[in-house]
Amino acid sequence: MTWARPQRRAGNKQRGEGVLWDGKIDESQGAAAEPDPSGWKTSSAHLSGITRLVRVGVWVLVASGPVLGLLAFFASSRTVPAVSVPAAVPAASSPVGPAGFAELYVSAYLRAGQGTERDLAPFFSGPVVLSVAPGARTATHSTVIASREAEPGYWSVTVAADVTVQDEEGEATRLGVQYFRVGIQATGSAGAGGTSQSDGELAGYAATSLPAQVAAPTAIESGALAYVSDRGSSNEDPAVAAASGFLTAFLTGTSELDRYTSPDSHHLQAISPVPYTAVTVTGVRDDFAGAGQQTVPADGTELHQLVNVDATDQVGNKVSLSYALTLRARDGRWEVASVDDAPAIRVGSAPSAVPHTEDFGSEADTAPPTDF
Known part of the structure; x- marks a missing residue:
């Protein structure tokens, strides 16, 4: 058998066309697809594989449907832990309102007298009969020194009053400080001294009786101060x-404070308006246990002082004052770093109780004068 030489058609110029062998096309050559411009190759075999994968995926989803449903059911029936919500903390009751009301009540009580009992009606609604003459007693100053909530909304308040009496001739005599305790009921929010936790409720106050005069608080002796050395008052x-230079500038404004203060003491400012015209140091104590320091120690060394001064006011009165200062060494000189909030207490030194000897009787000289 003789094979004829394959003849190519003139139009077979592109890749992928079939080759004619004795008038038959080579299908194996024609089966090759032309490359897709996107870079993906497409063929019947490739498409057949994708179809099988899709079919398998669909059956997997169908088969897993009941399983996924059971899992969702059990997940939804699982108990969800409750979210803990912190309990609201009740607001603390404030003594400010009852204390202020009690102070006003005591002042009105001291001024009132026979025939003016109605002046106490805004404070106390009970029956009142007074025997003292109206205006015979007055409180020139008063302040609350103790306030305690005896029970919710009910306060025990102690008021200190500087009492002056006036005789029939109009001569006034100062009796000194006396103490009065009153019971005050409060309504409204806890911030007003009441029991309500709502801020919208109106506050109200009422005294439950006339004031009761009581003894003065227990007197105590302060603990020892930390200033162990007396340095006198010499500028040497x-x-x-x-x-001395700092306090003169601080109280009289005659010079700038910057001359006497450390660089980090910008918070210190002279008093304005100026209250005094001159300042004299009368004594200085400090916490350095050694002898007086005529030379300034190393930079950063601190010294705590208690300085007593006599300050002369605008009309020539000499007013005695005490200042607790902290000094810091820098560049061979002392500078004021701060005016301390209070004199320093020696470590481990506690106050002690002393017998109270004041007697607030009818004699004016039994009570020492007290300034508020």
């Missing part, structure tokens, strides 16, 4: 001189 001591 650099620390005393620094304190």
